[in-house]
Amino acid sequence: MSRRVLRWWPVALATLIVLALAYGLLKPGQSPVTPLVGQTAPAFSLPTLRGGKISLAALHGRPVVVNFWASWCVPCQQETPTLERFAARYGKQAAFLGVTFSDPVADARRFVQQYGISYPVLIDHRSDTAINYGVTGVPETFFINAQGVIVYHAVGPLTAALLRKELARIGVAVRPS
Amino acid sequence: MNTLFAYSLSPSSALGSLGLLLALGFALLGFLLSLGGGLSGDVRLAEGGRRSAWAVFLFTTLAVLVLEVATVRNDFSLRYVADHSTTLTPLWVKLVTLWSALAGSVLFWAWVLSLYTFLLSLVARNDVLRPWVMATMLFNLLFFLGINLTAVNPFTAMPLPPSQGAGPNPLLQNNAMMAVHPVLMYLGYVGLSVPFAYAVAALASGRLGESWLVQTRRWTLLSWMFLSAALVAGAFWSYEVLGWGGYWAWDPVENAAFFPWLFTTAYLHSLQIQERRRMLKAWNVWLIIAAYCSTLLGTFLTRSGVVESVHSFAAGPSGPLFLVFFGVSTLGGVILASWRLSSLRDPRRIEGVLSRESAFLAGNLVFVAFALMVIGGTLFPILVGVLTGAQSSVGAPFYDFFAIPLGLLLLALMGLGPLLPWNRQAKVWPALRWPLAAFLASLVLIWALGVHHLGPALTVGLAGFNLAGLIQLTSQAARQRGGIAALPGLVRSYPRRYGAYLAHLGLVIVALGLAFSGSYQRQQTATISRGQTAQLLGTPVRFLGLSQRQDPQRQSVVAHLVAGGEAMNPAIRVYGNAPTDPVATPEVYFRPVVDRYLTLLAYSGQGNWVTVRLIKTPLVSWIWVGTLILLLGTGTTLISGKARELSSQAASHLAREGA
Numbered sequence: 001m002s003r004r005v006l007r008w009w010p011v012a013l014a015t016l017i018v019l020a021l022a023y024g025l026l027k028p029g030q031s032p033v034t035p036l037v038g039q040t041a042p043a044f045s046l047p048t049l050r051g052g053k054i055s056l057a058a059l060h061g062r063p064v065v066v067n068f069w070a071s072w073c074v075p076c077q078q079e080t081p082t083l084e085r086f087a088a089r090y091g092k093q094a095a096f097l098g099v100t101f102s103d104p105v106a107d108a109r110r111f112v113q114q115y116g117i118s119y120p121v122l123i124d125h126r127s128d129t130a131i132n133y134g135v136t137g138v139p140e141t142f143f144i145n146a147q148g149v150i151v152y153h154a155v156g157p158l159t160a161a162l163l164r165k166e167l168a169r170i171g172v173a174v175r176p177s
Numbered sequence: 178m179n180t181l182f183a184y185s186l187s188p189s190s191a192l193g194s195l196g197l198l199l200a201l202g203f204a205l206l207g208f209l210l211s212l213g214g215g216l217s218g219d220v221r222l223a224e225g226g227r228r229s230a231w232a233v234f235l236f237t238t239l240a241v242l243v244l245e246v247a248t249v250r251n252d253f254s255l256r257y258v259a260d261h262s263t264t265l266t267p268l269w270v271k272l273v274t275l276w277s278a279l280a281g282s283v284l285f286w287a288w289v290l291s292l293y294t295f296l297l298s299l300v301a302r303n304d305v306l307r308p309w310v311m312a313t314m315l316f317n318l319l320f321f322l323g324i325n326l327t328a329v330n331p332f333t334a335m336p337l338p339p340s341q342g343a344g345p346n347p348l349l350q351n352n353a354m355m356a357v358h359p360v361l362m363y364l365g366y367v368g369l370s371v372p373f374a375y376a377v378a379a380l381a382s383g384r385l386g387e388s389w390l391v392q393t394r395r396w397t398l399l400s401w402m403f404l405s406a407a408l409v410a411g412a413f414w415s416y417e418v419l420g421w422g423g424y425w426a427w428d429p430v431e432n433a434a435f436f437p438w439l440f441t442t443a444y445l446h447s448l449q450i451q452e453r454r455r456m457l458k459a460w461n462v463w464l465i466i467a468a469y470c471s472t473l474l475g476t477f478l479t480r481s482g483v484v485e486s487v488h489s490f491a492a493g494p495s496g497p498l499f500l501v502f503f504g505v506s507t508l509g510g511v512i513l514a515s516w517r518l519s520s521l522r523d524p525r526r527i528e529g530v531l532s533r534e535s536a537f538l539a540g541n542l543v544f545v546a547f548a549l550m551v552i553g554g555t556l557f558p559i560l561v562g563v564l565t566g567a568q569s570s571v572g573a574p575f576y577d578f579f580a581i582p583l584g585l586l587l588l589a590l591m592g593l594g595p596l597l598p599w600n601r602q603a604k605v606w607p608a609l610r611w612p613l614a615a616f617l618a619s620l621v622l623i624w625a626l627g628v629h630h631l632g633p634a635l636t637v638g639l640a641g642f643n644l645a646g647l648i649q650l651t652s653q654a655a656r657q658r659g660g661i662a663a664l665p666g667l668v669r670s671y672p673r674r675y676g677a678y679l680a681h682l683g684l685v686i687v688a689l690g691l692a693f694s695g696s697y698q699r700q701q702t703a704t705i706s707r708g709q710t711a712q713l714l715g716t717p718v719r720f721l722g723l724s725q726r727q728d729p730q731r732q733s734v735v736a737h738l739v740a741g742g743e744a745m746n747p748a749i750r751v752y753g754n755a756p757t758d759p760v761a762t763p764e765v766y767f768r769p770v771v772d773r774y775l776t777l778l779a780y781s782g783q784g785n786w787v788t789v790r791l792i793k794t795p796l797v798s799w800i801w802v803g804t805l806i807l808l809l810g811t812g813t814t815l816i817s818g819k820a821r822e823l824s825s826q827a828a829s830h831l832a833r834e835g836a
Contacts, residue, residue, distance in 0.1 A: 007519040010463075014470075014511040017556070018504040021477065024559035025496050081757040110702075110788065114779045 037153055041066075041144045042132035046099070046122035049109055054097065054120055056148070063094040063170035064144040067158075068130055070103040071111035073138045079157035080115045086163050087119040093172045099124050101138045145170040187254035189247040193332035196240035197284075200291070201322040203232040204315050211312035215305075215382065223308035227298045230311060233318060234295035237288045244281060244331055248274045253338040257281055257331040263344040263754055265730040270350045276359045277349050279480060279495065280331035285359075286476075287321035289367040294318060297371060306389055309378030317370055320502045328495045344754025350730070351750065351760050354414035361407035362434060366472045368400025369437060372444075373469035373510070376462050380513040390451055390461055395815060397448075397465075401441045402811045408434055409687075409804040420761040420776040422700060422792035424800070427576040432555045433475025436548040440468035443544035446594075450534045453599055459518040460541070466510040467545075471552070473503040478555070531605050536594040540587060547583045551576070581632050585639060588688055591681055592643035595650055608649070615645030636692035643685045647678050672813050679810030686803030693796035700792040702778065705738075706785060713791040716741040716773070723784035730754075733762075736777045736787045747777040747789065771795045 036042075041064070045055035056064065067083060069076040087096035096119035100108045105123060112121055124130055133142060136155075143152040143166045152166045168174045207229025214223025244257070248271045253259040261278045262271055276285045294314040301307050325331070349355050372393040379385050411431070412424035425431060444464040447457050477499040554575055596608045619641030620634060628634050655664050668675040703711045705720040712718075721737040726748075735748040747764040763776040774792040781787075 008515055010511045011508065011515050014507050018500070018507065020556065020560055021500055021503070025500055085757075110779065114788075 036134060036142075036150050039150060040148050041142065041150050042129070044122075044124075044129040044132070046124055046129060049100075049105070049112060049121045049123060054122060056144075059095045060148060061146055063146050063167075063172055064142075065094060065096045065167070065170075066099060066133070066142045066144065067097065068099050068101045068124075068133070068135050068138050068140045070101045070138045071107040072103065073101075075157040076139045077115075079139055079159075080111075080117065082160055082163065083158055084115060084117055084119070086160075086167070090167060090172050090174070091119065094167065094170065096120075097122060099129060101130055101135065102127065143167070143170045187252075187334040187338075189243055189252050189255050190332045190334035193240050193243040193247075193255075194326070194330070196236045196243060197322060197326050197332065200233050200236035200240065200287075201319070201326060203229045203236065204318040204322055207233060208312055208315040208319060211308045211315060214308035215312055215378075218305075223311070226308060226311050226315070230291075230294045230298040230315065233315070233322075234291040237284075237291040237322070240284060240325075240332075241275065241288045244275055244284065245272065248272070251342070253340070253342050254335055255331070256333040256335050259335055259339055259342045261343070261345050263342045263730065265753065266342075266344060266350070267730065269353070269356060270345060273349075273356045273359075274345060276363070277345050277355065280325070280329040280333075282359070283321060283325050283329050283495070284331050286363055286367060287318060287325055289363045290314070290318055290321060290370065293367060293371055297374075302392060304388075305382055305384055306375065306378040309381050310374045313374035313377045314370065317374075317506075324495055324498050328498055342754075344730075344752070347731075347750070347752040347755045347758050347760045348418070350752065351762060352414055352418045354410055354417070358407055358410040358414050361403050361410055365400050365402075365404030365407050366434075366437070366475070368396060368403060369441065369465075369469045369472050371396040371400070372465045376465045377510060377513060380462070380517045383517065385458065385517065387451060387455065387458065390448060390458070393465075394445075394448060397441060397445060398811060398815050401438070401445060402808060402815070404434065404438050404441065405804065405811070406808055408438060409800065413801060416797065417765055418762070420763045420790075422698060422763075422774050422776075422794060424694075424797070427554070427573050429555045430475065430479050432551050433471070433478050436551050436555075437468045437471045437475070439544050439548035439551070440464050440471060443541045443548075444468060446537045447541050450537055454534055456534070457538075459514075462514055462518060464541075464545075466507075466514055467548070470503070470507040470510060471548070473499075473506055474552075477503045531597055533594055533597040533599045536590055536597055540590040540594065543583055543586050543590065547580070547587075550579050550583075584688070584691075585632070585635050588636065588639040588643065588685070591684065592639060592646045595678070595681070596646050611649055612642045612645040616642035630696045633692040633696050636688055640685045640689055643681060647682060651675075651678065668813070672816060676810045676813030676815075679813060680807050681810070683803045683805070683807030683810055686799050686806060688803075690796045690799030690801075690803060694794045694800070698792065698794045700790055702788065702790040704779075704786055704788045713740075713789075714793050716791065716793075718775075718789065718791060720787055720789075723780055723787070734777075734780060736780060736789065738775065738787075738789065740773060740775060740791065743773075745773075745775045747775045749777050749780070767798050767801075769798055772797050 041056060043056050045053055045057075047053050065083075065087075067079075069080070083096070090096075098117065098119060098121040100121060100123055103111075108121065108123070111117075122129075127135075133140075139157055141154040141158055142150050143154070145151050151170050154162060154166070164174050207226045209226075210222045210229060211226030213219065214221075214226055244255070246252075247255050248258050248262050249268065251258070251262070251264045257278065257280050258274070261281070262274050266274075274281065276282045294311070297314060298311060301310060375389045375393045379389050408431075411434070415426075416422070416424040441464075444461060447461055447464065450457050451461055477496070480495050480499050592612060593609075596612060597605060598608075616638045620638035623634050623637040628637065651664070651667075652661075654667055655661050658667060699714055701713045703713055703718070705711045705718065707720055707722055710717050710719040717740075719739045721739065724735050724737065726733040726735055731750050731752045733748045733750045735746050738745050738747070743766065745764045745766070748762045750760045750762055752758070752760070761776055761778070763774055765775075766773040772792075772794045774794065776790045776792070777787060778790055779788040
């Protein structure tokens with residue numbers, strides 16, 4: 001390549017960076033569309049922190065919220081009080097489940113204690129369930145309707161607005177706050 | 178755009194918006210006049226542009242004062258005040274509310290920029306570059322004032338003012354560093370627009386002489402000093418407040434403050450090669466552009482939500498606008514430089530392999546490589562997102578992989594540079610003999626003392642190398658002047674040289690602090706019943722009981738413990754405006770050798786037990802002390818940087834060009 005062309009390489013590089021940032025900024029939606037949305041939720045049967053086992057099949061007929069979290073994850077600490085508030089409020093209509101993700105049981109237990117989590121927390125020892133659900137990081141939350149179909153997959157911390165909207169979509173009668 | 182003329186109902190809103198509007202008007206006027214002055218060479222136009230900058234500063238200051246007064250007086254007719262303050266907020270928090278959220282922080286940025294522009298209009302040398310410099314600064318101001326009036330307006334009125342505001346983020350009102358770190362950061366960030374304005378001026382006007390680079394040296398040093406202080410103040414804040422006992426997490430926004438620092442550090446050294454040897458002019462211009470554009474990148478990253486970060490402001494409509502500004506500035510600078518600089522050839526080449534300029538140049542390459550790696554790591558998740566659509570993140574292991582070797586290399590070059598002579602292929606062995614011996618001796622000693630991590634051990638060795646070199650250089654010079662008593666006079670005659678030595682000494686201390694605190698931190702968590710003692714990391718920790726403390730704006734639960742015979746009282750605070758967001762407030766005992774750091778993680782309502790984490794970190798205080806020495810050294814080089822240190826040849830060259 002000639003010198004004349006070569007001298008413009010910084011311009012090309014700067015343009016590429018700007019374009020990449022523009023794409024990162026403007027790409028539609030923050031959550032990737034998971035192929036699982038619209039599909040039947042993968043079955044699981046996992047031990048809980050308090051002992052005992054919970055399986056998805058046993059909850060059939062109720063809407064379910066499955067929240068993958070870890071005690072070391074900062075956004076999880078942000079969302080947990082909100083999720084707990086909703087679980088306390090709508091726990092009769094829908095099942096709220098936490099699933100620990102790459103987290104020592106002792107740490108998870110301390111987190112549950114610290115945030116006063118009342119809904120069951122399941123231990124996913126070898127991350128089999130997380131893999132089945134295609135979880136790429138924490139927090140991620142799946143909203144499953146009474147027919148067992150995944151309606152929404154939230155990536156990142158939950159907000160009250162999002163919970164209200166998605167709970168309504170899986171058939172929970174959401175009261176105005 | 179519906180907030181452009183937000184005059185309805187509120188005097189504060191009307192006055193603040195008016196101030197901003199007038200500032201914007203004068204910025205536009207000043208920009209056009211300066212541009213006209215630059216293009217036509219008409220002195221009257223240029224002078225008009227210069228004086229417009231004074232009006233811009235005046236009216237931006239008015240806007241800042243309006244917002245401050247409104248916050249202090251609980252004027253909730255401003256949405257910004259209603260969203261980010263309360264009547265119970267302490268006065269100091271109210272005063273810093275200016276920069277605690279997006280709209281106010283942009284106003285504060287605009288104010289700092291208008292301050293720099295104002296100062297520049299007073300002290301900049303009256304030459305052909307000045308109108309171009311003013312035009313560039315005012316163009317910057319146009320952007321910041323413009324978005325302040327539209328997308329992120331701090332003067333939007335509330336039609337029905339609430340009786341109480343929503344209040345500041347708990348983390349931001351929990352530590353006095355909120356009053357220090359952002360201010361230093363903005364002074365450093367915005368200060369880099371001065372050398373950039375000079376670079377644009379030189380490129381646009383085609384006057385690529387050397388005098389402007391030297392003129393910007395002090396501005397750059399000043400910004401660099403603020404930036405260094407801001408980085409460490411942020412680290413200190415993170416250490417003291419966040420409860421994890423660390424001070425640096427390679428967070429995208431920490432990185433965004435770090436890569437301008439790397440580029441600027443490189444520039445401050447290569448500038449000396451240009452002053453002494455008239456080389457690397459094009460390289461220096463590129464470094465200035467890179468440093469400034471990376472500050473804009475950092476601004477964009479914090480305000481767009483493109484990357485996940487603890488520093489992010491709430492994502493708003495300003496992201497695309499910041500991106501456009503970043504794009505315009507970066508592409509503008511890069512295109513100008515590619516166009517003008519390709520024809521530039523340095524009149525000389527580096528001759529000696531072991532000369533000071535080759536050490537400086539090697540250091541420069543390491544700095545730039547370091548910066549590019551950090552930028553790469555920061556932008557990598559976005560690039561992966563573009564190519565595959567997957568989300569990903571880059572963590573500390575990636576950064577440590579290159580930061581530690583490159584840091585050690587820089588430490589070695591930092592010691593080597595001052596020992597080598599400029600240009601000559603002189604015998605270097607006599608100068609290097611003792612420092613090399615000190616390197617080996619410290620390495621062997623620290624290894625024998627049981628430090629078997631390669632990173633910290635090499636850091637100690639290189640610290641010995643650096644110290645021996647600095648002592649040797651200083652004592653030789655003092656001896657030639659008649660002994661140690663001559664040292665003060667020597668410093669007064671050569672403030673740049675001895676200021677730099679002092680700065681290097683500070684960095685050596687910082688490096689030791691980083692190496693040991695990074696490698697030898699230990700922590701242990703335990704739940705302790707009241708009246709019981711637990712052994713944590715070999716220290717007996719006894720839990721005495723809990724107490725409650727009620728302040729107007731918050732409630733604190735304080736745990737009373739005795740750790741190793743010292744009372745320690747970590748707390749968990751709950752702010753009234755954010756009851757779901759408790760803030761752990763660790764108690765830290767700063768010690769010269771090992772810091773003791775206790776965080777309250779959980780407690781029982783009746784005060785029967787607490788869960789605490791004890792963290793012991795060695796030498797972390799050295800980072801803070803070393804930085805103070807670094808700043809002192811930089812300050813020394815700033816106060817009296819006189820041209821007499823230049824070689825007579827370069828000085829006469831400058832005199833010719835300046836005339």
